Amino acid sequence: MNNNLLYTVEDKPPFGLSLLLAAQHLLAALGGIIAVPLVIGNVLKLPIPDTVILVNAALLVSGIVTIIQCRGLGPIGIRLPSVMGTSFTFVSAALAVGFSEHGVAGILGSSLVGAVVMIAGSFFMPNIRKLFPPVVTGTVVMMIGLSLISVAVDWFAGGQRSDANYAAPENLMMATFVLVIVVALVQWGTGIFSAAAIVIGMMTGYLLCLALGWIDFTGVKEAQAFALPQPLHFGLSFPITGIIGMAIAYLVTIVESSGNFLALGNATQTEITGKHLRGGILCDGLGSALAAIMSTTPFSSFSQNIGVITLTGVASRHVVALTGGLLVLAGLFPVFGALIVSIPLPVLGGAGLMMFAMIIAAGIQMLDNIERSKRNGLIIAISIGCGLAVTTRPELLDKLPIFCKEIFGSGITVGSLLALILNLILPQDKPSKVE
Structure with a gap:
């Protein structure tokens, strides 16, 4: 983990570098x-235009909510560099x-009403914060990183385990190539080369894949050049x-x-x-x-992007707000x-493995500062054991x-809930008696 940030939360790098x-x-x-919208569209066998609407709305709203989360709007937003996106929890x-007779309209209507739970819950967060001492916080952070490693490994190998080309030597070599570039830039690069290590590594990998003929531009050719959002397209x-x-x-969530x-x-x-x-x-x-309302599924904060901050030392909320602007463009211009x-999955995997492992390292460092006791152990x-299970x-x-399955399907949720509960019910260690 970086002890000294290259850019703090309030820093504003030059526009070109920020981009x-x-x-x-x-x-x-x-x-x-x-x-998430692709999974829901495919499983429910929605017509392609309807799936496209789900995807475009997800990108557009993700951008809007990311901007608000980073910059704040009155009492709304954490005002830290947090990327928001659709959540698999839902x-x-x-x-x-x-699959019921209500279809997508039922999904969106249930999501709209259910959001009241999260909105109401937000006002109790000052009390809930007291339930997160360092032993709980460090455990949760470490569990977040551990739960993401399997995602990075599948990217590294080039897809899902059922794929015929999974873990092919060329996939592993490409991912390793990107990983080495990212590590080298973070360790020995200075200025922009260190701060932008991930994107430089991925761009280099992408260009190599392009030279090798690995890039499939079918999706780019079929994508719409411009698409307007369609609120309430599916009804409620x-x-x-x-x-x-x-x-x-x-x-x-x-x-x-x-x-x-x-x-x-x-x-x-x-x-x-x-x-x-x-x-x-x-x-x-x-x-x-x-x-x-905008015709897509619910949102939550993305843990993947915490790895980007941890690895590069760029913590500027203004940079991530700009990411929100790029997401809005992606929603309006699907070809983007x-x-x-x-981008081939091994290219993502090379950078992703490093990013997510850095979250684990951050959790370990947090736990290293707590008292070594039987209770904390x-x-x-x-x-972590149950979360990994x-x-x-x-x-x-x-x-x-x-x-x-809905409640305990996420290792992060299981690990977090157990850490919270155990911290509340396990008695404090008694001080040792002096002989």
Whole structure:
């Protein structure tokens, strides 16, 4: 982790450099932002134009909410460099509603009403902040990094384990090439070369892939040049079961986002207060309500981008607000997003593995500062062990009721909840008696 930030939260790098640095965050987040609407569109077998509307709205609203989260709007927003995007936490609940007679209208209506849970919950965040002492915070940050490693490994290998070309030697070599460039630039680069290490490494990898003929421009050719948002395109309906499912998912997201914001505070060297959490969670909830109206799925903060900050030392909220502007453009000009999506997965994997591992390192450093006691050891071990169990073997939950999968399907959620609960119920270690 960087002890000295190249750019602090309030710093404003020159516009040209800011644009390059903002592109790093865009590259790290774009795949995750479009993944959820693509999954929902494909599983529900929506017509391609409808899936495109979901994707474009996700990009556009992600940009708007990211800008508000970074710059603030009255009491709304954490005013730290946080990228916002569609969340996989809501996929199970969304598909359950989508397969009913209510379809996408039911998903969006349930999401709109369920967002009230997050909006209301934001006003209790100053009290909730007291439940996150260093042992809990460090455990949550470490669990965030650990849960992302499997994503980076699949990128590194070139796709999913079921793919025929998974872990092909050429994929591993390309990812390693990008990884080496990023590490070299972070370690020995100065100025822009260190700050923009991720985007430079990925651009170099992309150019090499282009020379090797690896780039598929089919999506770019098929993408629309310009697309206007279509509010309420699918309509809204309000099934009770869907609202309950979404409300549970929003409660889970409060825990996940709180962990992300605490990790963000560590990365930006900012003490996270209850006021920070209240503004951040309120922005989450209102952003998700806006997403429903604009015809896409709910939002949460992205942990991937915390790795970018940790690795590069660029903590400027103004840079990430510019990322929000790029996301708005991607939503209005789908061809722009399609070009970014054409980046081969091994190129993403080379940078991603380093970014996510740095979050783990940040968590370890936080835990290194706490008292070494049996109680703290139990909190860390049980929370991370159970969180990794769900992350590495999600089929553990297959035979449980669907609401259990919705609540405990995320390793971050399991680890965070256990750390919170164990910290509350385990008795403090008794001081040793002096003989």
